[in-house]
Amino acid sequence: MRVLVVEDDKDLNRQLGDALADAGYVVDRAFDGEEGHFLGDTEPYDAIILDLGLPQMDGLSVLERWRRDGRKTPVLILTARDRWSDKVAGIDAGADDYVAKPFHIEEVLARVRALIRRAAGHASSEISCGPLRIDTKTSRATVDGAPLKLTSLEFRLLAYLMHHLGEVISRTELVEHLYDQDFDRDSNTIEVFVGRLRKKMGVDMIETIRGMGYRIRAPEAPAG
Numbered sequence: 001m002r003v004l005v006v007e008d009d010k011d012l013n014r015q016l017g018d019a020l021a022d023a024g025y026v027v028d029r030a031f032d033g034e035e036g037h038f039l040g041d042t043e044p045y046d047a048i049i050l051d052l053g054l055p056q057m058d059g060l061s062v063l064e065r066w067r068r069d070g071r072k073t074p075v076l077i078l079t080a081r082d083r084w085s086d087k088v089a090g091i092d093a094g095a096d097d098y099v100a101k102p103f104h105i106e107e108v109l110a111r112v113r114a115l116i117r118r119a120a121g122h123a124s125s126e127i128s129c130g131p132l133r134i135d136t137k138t139s140r141a142t143v144d145g146a147p148l149k150l151t152s153l154e155f156r157l158l159a160y161l162m163h164h165l166g167e168v169i170s171r172t173e174l175v176e177h178l179y180d181q182d183f184d185r186d187s188n189t190i191e192v193f194v195g196r197l198r199k200k201m202g203v204d205m206i207e208t209i210r211g212m213g214y215r216i217r218a219p220e221a222p223a224g
């Protein structure tokens with residue numbers, strides 16, 4: 001899962017970015033409205049944290065432009081405390097949720113998790129399919145209750161597929177959501193990671209759709 005943080009306060013931007021990275025997200029950062037707008041317009045994020053008070057272009061205008069251009073990425077806005085009119089204006093402009101400053105990082109993390117989950121149509125932090133279960137809150141995965149030892153990249157890959165259960169996800173899409181913008185993106189490495197995941201899972205659940213990508217499906221019930 002890839003998240004963009006648009007916040008001009010350098011310390012706050014760093015704190016948010018570090019906490020998100022620790023929680024297993026890939027994070028891109030922007031420090032003004034123009035840069036933020038550009039990234040949100042051109043990169044496929046799973047969620048965006050957007051401060052409203054930004055230089056170059058204010059957060060509300062950034063959000064309005066994205067929505068006008070049909071960008072549906074879930075957006076969490078950061079508002080000044082007691083500025084209820086900002087919250088109303090932000091939600092009217094297309095924000096999915098807000099957090100008022102000052103906030104606890106944990107609250108932001110919980111709201112981002114919920115936004116991503118809801119965007120994928122899941123009601124709780126756990127997503128399961130057959131014997132496989134992932135918890136997006138703790139970044140843990142189990143097969144038949146037995147924990148899998150996954151690297152953060154392997155978990156991200158599995159979580160992305162699980163958030164899009166039943167859909168065929170192309171390698172390009174995976175690369176775009178699993179690595180940040182500076183990463184040397186080679187879609188062949190995805191195949192390597194899928195191979196490792198399959199080995200660790202031990203159940204045949206990641207299906208390769210030739211020429212198209214991958215899909216998670218429940219193992220077929222034994223015949224008879």
Ligand code: CA
Pocket residue numbers: 007008009051052053054
């Ligand atoms: Ca600000």
